[in-house]
Amino acid sequence: MKPDSDRLDAIGRAHLRDPRDASHRMHRYEAAREFTGLLQWFWIPVWSVPPGQEAPQKVLQYPNSLIVVAQDYARFYGVVSGLSTTTLSGDGWAVGVACAPSAGFLLTGAPMAAYTDRAVDVGEVLGDAGRILTDRVRTAMADDPADPTAHAGAVAAFGDALRPYLPVDDEGELVNRLVRFVESRSDVTRVAQVCEEFGLAERALQRLVHRRIGLTPKWLIQRRRLQEAAERLRTSGTSLAEVATALGYADQPHFSRDFSAVTGMTPREFASLHAR
Numbered sequence: 001m002k003p004d005s006d007r008l009d010a011i012g013r014a015h016l017r018d019p020r021d022a023s024h025r026m027h028r029y030e031a032a033r034e035f036t037g038l039l040q041w042f043w044i045p046v047w048s049v050p051p052g053q054e055a056p057q058k059v060l061q062y063p064n065s066l067i068v069v070a071q072d073y074a075r076f077y078g079v080v081s082g083l084s085t086t087t088l089s090g091d092g093w094a095v096g097v098a099c100a101p102s103a104g105f106l107l108t109g110a111p112m113a114a115y116t117d118r119a120v121d122v123g124e125v126l127g128d129a130g131r132i133l134t135d136r137v138r139t140a141m142a143d144d145p146a147d148p149t150a151h152a153g154a155v156a157a158f159g160d161a162l163r164p165y166l167p168v169d170d171e172g173e174l175v176n177r178l179v180r181f182v183e184s185r186s187d188v189t190r191v192a193q194v195c196e197e198f199g200l201a202e203r204a205l206q207r208l209v210h211r212r213i214g215l216t217p218k219w220l221i222q223r224r225r226l227q228e229a230a231e232r233l234r235t236s237g238t239s240l241a242e243v244a245t246a247l248g249y250a251d252q253p254h255f256s257r258d259f260s261a262v263t264g265m266t267p268r269e270f271a272s273l274h275a276r
Contacts, residue, residue, distance in 0.1 A: 013231035016058040016083075016263065019274055023047050023055035023088055027151060031097070032159065037168040037176055038106070040064065040098045042155050046145045047088045055088040060227050060262070063179055063213045063220055065104035065112065067122055067133075067158070068096040074122040074134040078104065078115025079214050083262055093145035095137050095154045097162075101179045102172025105212050106165045112214035126161060133161040174198070175212040178205075182220045186228060189248035191217045222258065225249075229259055233271040240267050 024047030031039035049055050061084045066077040071092060104112040108125050122130035140153030168176070181197055182188055194217055195202050202217075209217050225247045232243045244255035259267045 013234075014060045014062055014227050016060065016230060016270075021055055023049045025146070027146075027148075029151065029155060035159065035162070035166070037173060038100055038103050038166055039158075039162060040100050042095065042097050042151075042158070044093065044095050044145075044151055044154070045088075046093045048091045049089050051090075053089070057086045057088060058263070059084040059086075060223060060230065062098065062183075062227075063101050063215065063223065064098045065107070065115065066096055066098055067162075068094055069122070069134050069137040069154075070094040071138065074130065074137075075119040076107070076115070076122050076125040076130075077119045078112055078117065081117055081215055081219065083264065093141055095141065095151075095158070097158050100168070100172075101175045101213055102168045103165070104214070106168065106172060107162075111211045113210050114214070116214035129161045129164075133157050136160075171208070172212065175208060178208075179213075179220065182217075183224050186224075186247065188221060189225070191221070194221075226259060226262055229255070229267065230263070230270065233267055234274040240271075243267065 024045045027044040027046070029042045029044075031041060045057075047055065059080075061080045063079055065079065068075055068077065099107070104115065108115065122134060124130075126133065136157035137154045140157065141150050144150055178194065178198060182194060188194065191202060191205065194200075195205055198205070200208070205217050209215065209220065213220075229243055229247055232238065232246065236243070238246075240256070241252045244252045247255065249255040249258075256267055259265075259270070263270065265273075
């Protein structure tokens, strides 16, 4: 199993990590090819936070359900519509998998709107397989959570638990393609463009995204724009007006309102933090 170097930038742009934060080391691995369409990547943070301190981790989550196993919990997460925040403390580790957009419905057997902004015990979704998964991951990670061999064992446990959900159904493949289209095209700023690309009426598109992801086509577009904005503000050195224009906003105040409402920081504050 090799670390996934090609995806780091794409994943990293969603993680609004404070540049002063040295609380953890993040290991990432691409899912094996046999899971294409069902699983995307694994991430394994190993952290050590000084006593009395905390390290909040803020993420503009992709439209993926997640399964995360740690020492003291094992959960299935629906998509978080706003800013996802996990606060690290003490010493610890977690092993998570980002499922493809198709996967949540396959794993739960229910429309994903029921899980939006929610997490449940993994056993509620996977049954006995979830409990076996949890035990295997904790056993693999027990001796040295930074050891790549431990990571390989944990990833293999996820594979065994989730392989029975293959193959991905036709509707799942469609929603995967739809999300890839939105995420890869900065010029897509209107739901009508998605409808035209996939030959879907707007109402049919809304039902599909609501059922398989739990949110709306408009949310997919806004989330990609905010992730791209966060990346540009950290790396490009361009003005806020130029970022707003590049992302298709009518004006800078509209962009600033969208960014601030979700991240809790103005674009200027965010850019200044990372400039330091």
